[in-house]
Structures are given as structure tokens and as C-alpha cells.
Amino acid sequence: MAAPASNWPAPIKALQTQGVEIMGRFDAPGGMQGYAGILQHKPIGIYLTPDGKQAIVGTMLDAKGADLTAAPLKKLISKPMTAKTWSKLEQSSWIADGNQGAQRIVYTFTDPNCTYCNKFWNDARPWVDVGKVQIRHIMVGIIKDSSAGKAAALLGAQDPPAALTQHEKQHASGGIQAMAAIPADIRAKLDSNRKLMQELGFFATPTIFYKDPDGIMQTAQGAPSAAALNVILGTRQAGSR
Template sequence: MPLSSFSIRLALASLLYAGTAAYAAELPAALKALEEQGLSVVGEFDAPGGLKAWGAYSGNQALAIYKLPDGQHMMVGTMIDAKGEEVRPAGLDKLVQPVIAKDMLGKLEKSRWIKDGEDTAPRIVYVFTDPNCPYCMQFWQMARPWVESGKVQLRHVMVGILAPSSSLKSAAILAADNPTQALNEHSLAMLKDRSAGIKGLDSVPSDIEADLTRNEDLMMGWDLRATPAMIWQDEQGRIQMQTGASPDISERVFGPR
């Protein structure tokens, strides 16, 4: 079962499990099964209605897993109150969101990216960038006021997914003596003429090919299917994700001017 099937809409999904060992000693079999399918189980938290619950996540989505009173079944999904409104347990986000942030930011930090902006910038925005993507160049331009004022540092996680030449162009940018300058010059050229920009390498060096593959695996693993795709940590420490480059999302991504 793919990870995307784990969503808050699975309110009625139930899972059998065996064993009564405490979480600290051994996870219930259903939770082990979910972990084997790619879900990350973090720990227990207090849930409304006297239910025992575990917090888990897939990508940047926190999920609640509830143990039913019969002790034989568990449910993954959304709890609804008498008004038909979603009840989101406070303990869930408190438990899971810091783990999500540490996991995703740790993976992004280890990816191959190009820095654009000051190291002292209070906000870091990772952006999956394809050199053939005109919207990536629009996003680069949109970010200039925040980057140049020192408020935001962009970290371009280069990918090559839009066209056969994308990997060759990404490789050329990454292999440049100054990758930041190469990306900036490419972005400016593309904004003037989409057929312009950096010339791709004849072939992708093996080390860069491996890095691009890892970057693309990260992107697809988080169900990000278009570029530019941005990931950042907001003021509350929660991971946020956004795709597209429309001007109306600028303050959401970059913060106030």
C-alpha cells in the first residue's frame, strides 16, 4: 500500500493487531505493520474520549492511530465530535511535529543544494528546482527582495525531471566553479528568453547523477510532483510545503517584507 493512502480521510480504516505488550517494550503488531509499509510511529499521547493513541507521520502529515476499547482493533484517521467537526488532539502535534521537522530538514540538509542568500538569514527555504522550469525562474525572481535584504536564504535542491536536457543543465550548474552565480545567470537568461540559459553538459558525471537521483527521490517521496516545490519551517516550528510560483504565496513562503 503506498504512503499516500495514509491520510486523515482514513477515519474508518481499522486494523487487527495481536499482543498486549506496552509500547515501551514492543509496538503492537498493527503499528509494526504500518512501519513496514513506511509510516513512522513516534509514540503515545493522550486522546479525547479516553482512547489510547499513538502519533505517527508520513511525509509532513501527522496522523493519529487510536486503539479501540475492545483491545483488538485500531483505527487510523480523524476523530469527529457531536457537531461533526474534526477533533485534532493537541498532544498529536506536540508529539509529532518536532520529529517531522527534524526528519525532513535533516534529509534536506544532506541533499545537494545551491545556496542563494546570507547564512544569517532567519528563514531558510528549500526549493526543488529544475533548470528547464520557467516557474522556477519566476520564483527565483520573486524571492529577490527577501534574499537581497538578508531575510531569506534559498537552498536550491537541483533536479532534472522536466525534459531530457534538465539533468544535463542541472549538472552544468552544479559543476560550475561558482554554482550560485551559474544558477543566477541562468535564471536571468531564462526570464528574458526561455530558450536561453546555461548549456547542458554532454553527459552527467556519476557523482552528480547520484546526487540528482537522491534529490528527486526526496521530492517524490514527499509527494511533490511539480517544480518549484518549496519546503520551510514556519514560526511555530511546523514544516510547510508549497508548489508553484504565484505572487500571492510570497509572504506565506518568505514571511513579511
């Protein structure tokens, strides 16, 4: 939730009119006042000069090159943003892949015709199959004309998780058959998922959301590398396939 703006200096109010959401203020070196802001779903540091007439946007470093902006942004923005966005992801229309009791939850926007989504699904098997991770696929239809119909067929299946598994295994040959006529309730779910994806500032699949060891939400786009998989899904245990 944004901080009240009634007493903010003019440069801070000016930034707000340009789309910056101010989340709070923090003490900064050099007689400056620091402000934590959000622009296009990204945290930014803002520094008000001692005379209150100018604002500088960016990262402040000390004499040794240490980042003085990251900690206050994490405190004032990252945790509230994580809670807010994670709640929106939870409330979207998704299909679970993996154990309901898995310790790690990962969300990803998935198009049924997306080759890189299929690669991520396959690459994640060593984590999902042992019950370590549950991946929640937020279905969208944006790549091909048949994407929406296939996404609708998956969401409307009698057993969506089983249908998703079968679809991904048969992805190379086309996967699930697209619905010819999408029911209004499923169309509404797909539209809501697409709008959420765009609201969060993403337009391609897969877009993956996960939490780092500090519980802060992070994102990744495209099929993750082997090293990235260990970050997103957790380090694989020795001997896992």
C-alpha cells in the same frame, strides 16, 4: 524515531504492517487511547477503542468542533519530522541564493527548465535581495532531456550561485548550456537529490520547504501566490519593491 511495538494492541500492529509508522501514544477522550502515526510522510491520528479491538484513523473533534488531534500530533510527530527532514535537505546538493547570514532558510527542488521555478526565483527577489531570506535550490533534472545537463552545469560551475543567477535571468532564452557529458560525481548528486524528492513524496517542481512561526516544516508546490509568498518568505516590509 518510531516507538517500540512489542506491547501494542493488535489493531495498531496491523496498521504498522500496512505502512504506518507509529511515533507514540497519547491520552484521548472517551476511554480511547490515541496513537500518532506517519503514513506516506503525513501525520495521522489513530484512536484505539476502549475494548482494544478496533482502531479508528482520523481527526477527533469535541462538541464545539475543536480539533483534539492536532496538538498531540504536533508534539509527537511534527517536530521530530521537521528535524529529520530538515537534516536531509541540509545534506542534499543545493545552490544558495541569498545572504549566508539570512534569518530565514527555504529549500526548493528546482529543475533548470521549470518555468514555475523561474517565476518563484523572480518573485522572491524582494526578500532575497535585502538579505532577509536564503533560498537553497536542490537541483534535479526531470522535465526535459536537457534538464539534467543544465542542472549538472550549475552544480559544477566555478561559482554556482552566480551561475544560477545568470541562468534564471536568461531563462526565457534557454539559460545555461547543458553539459554534454555529466561527470560521475555530479551525476551521483543529481540522483541523490531526485531520490530524496521522491522519498519525501513529491514529483514536480518547484516543491518548497519552509518553517512556520512554530518552527514546524511546511511545504508548497508550484509558483506561490503573492499571499503565499508572505507566508513562505515572511511578510514584506513596507516600501520594499
